[in-house]
Amino acid sequence: MAKEQLNKTIVTDEERKERWIDKYVYAFESEEYICWLQHFTDKFPEFSSNAWQYFATPIQVSDMRNVKDLEFFHEGIGLYAFNNYIYPVLQDNKYFFRISYNNVGYEIGQKFVNNGPRQIYCKRVELTDTEEFIPFEDIMTNTPQENVPNIEEQLGKLSSVISETLNNQVPAEAILDIFLSEVFPTKSSALKRTREQGK
Numbered sequence: 197m198a199k200e201q202l203n204k205t206i207v208t209d210e211e212r213k214e215r216w217i218d219k220y221v222y223a224f225e226s227e228e229y230i231c232w233l234q235h236f237t238d239k240f241p242e243f244s245s246n247a248w249q250y251f252a253t254p255i256q257v258s259d260m261r262n263v264k265d266l267e268f269f270h271e272g273i274g275l276y277a278f279n280n281y282i283y284p285v286l287q288d289n290k291y292f293f294r295i296s297y298n299n300v301g302y303e304i305g306q307k308f309v310n311n312g313p314r315q316i317y318c319k320r321v322e323l324t325d326t327e328e329f330i331p332f333e334d335i336m337t338n339t340p341q342e343n344v345p346n347i348e349e350q351l352g353k354l355s356s357v358i359s360e361t362l363n364n365q366v367p368a369e370a371i372l373d374i375f376l377s378e379v380f381p382t383k384s385s386a387l388k389r390t391r392e393q394g395k
Contacts, residue, residue, distance in 0.1 A: 223269045224336050230297050232262050233269075237302070237320040244307075244315040267316045270304050273335060280341045282330065294321070296329035 223229040236259060237243075245266040255263070273293050277283070284291040284305060292305020303319040323329060334341070361371055 224272050230332050242319040244317040270316050273304055276335045281347050294329045295332050297332035301329055
């Protein structure tokens with residue numbers, strides 16, 4: 197992943213920023229971290245970045261360091277996904293991205309357990325034909341997904357239409373109502389009922 201992408205993140209402390217960049221380089225400009233992850237999840241198919249604060253299962257110091265670095269790994273995947281219009285899967289009390297490497301699939305995301313603080317977690321999963329996985333090689337080389345040019349073209353057209361509509365004195369709230377009715381019809385209906393009840 198190119199360093200220019202990392203500079204888009206908002207990190208006010210320069211020393212902390214350099215530390216983040218070093219970790220991103222380790223995680224994404226070589227296969228070292230993902231190879232460690234494949235080996236580690238052979239033994240621990242699911243773990244969180246703070247798991248060994250609470251469990252006494254011994255692991256090596258280098259493994260502990262890599263476990264903690266899962267947070268940086270998750271951040272980098274999220275940055276790539278954001279730039280490629282890939283959005284996390286929402287499921288129960290967690291949301292995550294699916295990535296693949298060397299014929300192995302992973303969920304990398306956040307979950308909330310018993311109303312506690314969020315946990316960054318990794319879960320080894322089977323690859324399937326019905327679920328989309330981001331190839332780790334694409335993340336590592338910062339290769340855009342195939343549909344990105346079309347998405348950006350369509351969003352550009354949409355933006356132009358919205359701007360023209362606003363310039364023609366159509367209220368922003370009316371535009372939002374139309375947007376909600378097309379994209380989120382259930383939420384739009386609920387909003388309409390609320391307005392009618394308020395009359």
